[in-house]
Amino acid sequence: MSTPAVQHTLVDSRGSSCPGPITDLSMAYRRSKVGDVIELWATDPGVTSDARAWSDRTGNPILSLEESDGKIVVVIEIQRR
Amino acid sequence: MAVTTAPEVEGGPIRQAAGKLSIVMFSGTADKFIPLGILAQAGAAMEMEVHVFVTGFALQAFTKEPGELPFPAEFAALAPAVAQGMAAAHVESWDTMLRQAKELGAKVHACSTMSAVMGLTPGDFSDLVDDVVGAATFLQVADGGETFFI
Numbered sequence: 001m002s003t004p005a006v007q008h009t010l011v012d013s014r015g016s017s018c019p020g021p022i023t024d025l026s027m028a029y030r031r032s033k034v035g036d037v038i039e040l041w042a043t044d045p046g047v048t049s050d051a052r053a054w055s056d057r058t059g060n061p062i063l064s065l066e067e068s069d070g071k072i073v074v075v076i077e078i079q080r081r
Numbered sequence: 082m083a084v085t086t087a088p089e090v091e092g093g094p095i096r097q098a099a100g101k102l103s104i105v106m107f108s109g110t111a112d113k114f115i116p117l118g119i120l121a122q123a124g125a126a127m128e129m130e131v132h133v134f135v136t137g138f139a140l141q142a143f144t145k146e147p148g149e150l151p152f153p154a155e156f157a158a159l160a161p162a163v164a165q166g167m168a169a170a171h172v173e174s175w176d177t178m179l180r181q182a183k184e185l186g187a188k189v190h191a192c193s194t195m196s197a198v199m200g201l202t203p204g205d206f207s208d209l210v211d212d213v214v215g216a217a218t219f220l221q222v223a224d225g226g227e228t229f230f231i
Contacts, residue, residue: 017170019123023181026126030185057099058128 007036014071018046022054025076029058032078037063040074047072101130101226103219109138111150112163113231118178120229125185130226133179134219135210136192139231143191144205179209190214190222 011028013021021042028038040051048065051074055062059080066073102124106117117133124131135143142150152160173181183189191206191213203213 015171017172019119019126019178020171020173023122023126023185026128026185029128054127 004033007032009036009038011038011040013040013042013044013047015043017044018050020044021047022050025051025054029060029078032081034078034081036078038076038078040072040076042072042074043070045072047074051076099128101132101223103132103134103223103226103228105219105228105230106133106135106139107137108231109141109150110153111160112153112156113139114142114150114175115167115172117231118173118175118182121182121187122178122185125182125187131182131185131187132219132222133187133189134192134214134216134223135189136195140191140195140199140201143189143207143210144201145207147207176209183209188212188222190219192216192219 009028009032011021011024013024016024021040021044025038025040028040032038040047048067051062051065051072054060055076060076060078063075063077064073065075102120104117104120106113117139121131121133141147156163179187179189188211189209191201191203191210193213193215196202196205196213206213
């Protein structure tokens with residue numbers, strides 16, 4: 001039995017307001033498996049704290065969180081399902 | 082903390098919900114439906130089990146003939162600016178947000194007593210409503226989680 005390959009999923013929520021981006025993240029999370037990586041793009045400034053809150057609540061760590069020119073990029077590793 | 086399962090979405094495996102949020106939706110004015118939509122959707126997106134108990138003046142908005150939600154008189158002057166701002170910020174309508182929450186597992190319960198008061202039968206409610214229950218049932222499902230009253 002082979003292990004399915006780790007997936008890197010890009011979720012583009014730019015232009016969407018709270019709670020849109022975190023909802024898009026949740027939808028991607030439900031389609032993911034342990035080991036996958038989800039990369040969330042957003043422009044709503046609330047995403048910086050919301051992504052940390054989502055990460056804390058679900059137990060999936062943030063690998064990186066960067067903001068430049070109003071674009072926020074959060075990379076999350078799925079460790080718990 | 083009570084732990085229950087949320088339904089599958091697009092073939093994903095059933096996972097455990099992280100906490101629980103229950104909202105008593107009592108008010109019947111348009112402004113109050115904005116936090117309902119946002120909190121229900123945010124809670125569901127935070128992987129929480131979400132329950133909305135619809136009662137009081139909110140019930141009419143969940144029927145098949147909801148009519149227009151009134152804006153409260155004291156904020157009526159702000160209504161156009163709020164509508165414009167919500168469109169500019171791409172904030173969805175309350176029912177779109179609630180549907181999104183339901184897609185993520187949220188449940189909407191209509192109050193049986195208020196239904197009787199308003200002369201509404203289960204068949205009068207829109208597809209937003211999952212069931213018609215009494216207050217005791219709602220308290221039972223809300224037990225052990227956070228409960229907000231709007």
